[in-house]
Amino acid sequence: MKTILISSLIAITLWADAHIFIYHRFGDDRYPATNTTIEELRREFEYFKENDYKVIPLNQLISALKNKENIPNNWVVLTIDDNYKSFYTNAFEIFKEYNYPFSIFVYVEATEKNYPDYLTWEQLKEIKEYGSIEFHSYAHNHMTEVSDEDLKKDFEKGLEILKKELNVVPKAFSYPYGEYNLRVQKIAKSYGFDAIINQNMGAVSDFSNLYDLDRTALVGKTDLKLYLRYKALKADWKEPVYFPKDGLLKSIHVTTDEEAQNGGVYITGHGWQQAKLKDGDFEFKVDKKLISKRSRIVISVGNKISTKLLIKDKHEAKRDLP
Numbered sequence: 001m002k003t004i005l006i007s008s009l010i011a012i013t014l015w016a017d018a019h020i021f022i023y024h025r026f027g028d029d030r031y032p033a034t035n036t037t038i039e040e041l042r043r044e045f046e047y048f049k050e051n052d053y054k055v056i057p058l059n060q061l062i063s064a065l066k067n068k069e070n071i072p073n074n075w076v077v078l079t080i081d082d083n084y085k086s087f088y089t090n091a092f093e094i095f096k097e098y099n100y101p102f103s104i105f106v107y108v109e110a111t112e113k114n115y116p117d118y119l120t121w122e123q124l125k126e127i128k129e130y131g132s133i134e135f136h137s138y139a140h141n142h143m144t145e146v147s148d149e150d151l152k153k154d155f156e157k158g159l160e161i162l163k164k165e166l167n168v169v170p171k172a173f174s175y176p177y178g179e180y181n182l183r184v185q186k187i188a189k190s191y192g193f194d195a196i197i198n199q200n201m202g203a204v205s206d207f208s209n210l211y212d213l214d215r216t217a218l219v220g221k222t223d224l225k226l227y228l229r230y231k232a233l234k235a236d237w238k239e240p241v242y243f244p245k246d247g248l249l250k251s252i253h254v255t256t257d258e259e260a261q262n263g264g265v266y267i268t269g270h271g272w273q274q275a276k277l278k279d280g281d282f283e284f285k286v287d288k289k290l291i292s293k294r295s296r297i298v299i300s301v302g303n304k305i306s307t308k309l310l311i312k313d314k315h316e317a318k319r320d321l322p
């Protein structure tokens with residue numbers, strides 16, 4: 001639904017910025033919403049190959065961003081969240097066949113406790129020879145619901161086990177369920193990752209924040225060609241920054257350096273609306289109740305988008321927030 005709405009607002013351009021994609025399960029029709037069929041995976045890989053997209057390791061994108069290099073338009077980074085067994089049984093050979101690098105973000109407890117749907121340490125050791133092993137938490141909690149203290153315990157435990165079992169110090173972290181806010185982000189950053197990756201649809205440009213890289217899901221029903229057209233919108237979110245205390249979104253204020261006068265705003269549960277920009281600023285009253293405790297605000301100018309994810313946080317509520 002969101003895709004259709006966005007597509008009606010964006011202009012069509014051939015190239016966009018670099019894109020990070022996320023997969024979960026492969027060839028596993030028990031969970032259609034988080035699955036990618038093998039036919040679809042091959043179609044996507046062929047599309048990258050035939051259209052001169054370059055599938056690069058995540059590390060290469062991180063280096064380019066760190067060194068403030070230009071990000072080529074045809075770069076694609078492939079990531080896999082949750083160390084499901086179906087990657088090993090159904091997709092690993094295809095990644096090897098195309099020689100496509102990948103990063104797999106490990107939910108440590110699942111492998112540590114031998115949950116049946118998840119990879120073993122032995123399988124991860126084999127996978128490590130072809131792709132990078134990254135961190136996706138120890139216990140896969142909804143992190144905005146976890147106290148600072150327990151979050152720190154989760155990071156420490158998970159990272160220690162990855163080091164012990166695989167001799168890996170992950171360079172990147174992805175949030176379980178893609179859920180985070182500034183409090184969670186700050187704690188994640190303190191563990192020294194080179195990059196933190198979210199699950200907000202979008203693209204990566206040379207100005208993108210290494211600790212908040214957008215990543216688009218290629219699961220369930222997808223539209224790869226559309227996703228590849230998105231560009232990153234350079235946006236400074238003044239408001240909202242946190243999930244509003246009473247759930248009432250009063251206003252939106254985002255500054256950009258765009259010259260356009262027309263843009264779009266999407267709010268989860270409320271859909272898209274047109275918005276006027278004044279000297280690159282989105283600034284207007286909203287006065288809408290956020291329907292979902294996990295709401296996305298997306299602003300768009302042409303095919304450039306920027307997302308703010310707002311999640312209700314009971315630990316944040318105790319603080320003195322604006």
Ligand SMILES: [Zn+2]
Nearest residue numbers: 081082176177
């Ligand atoms: Zn996950």
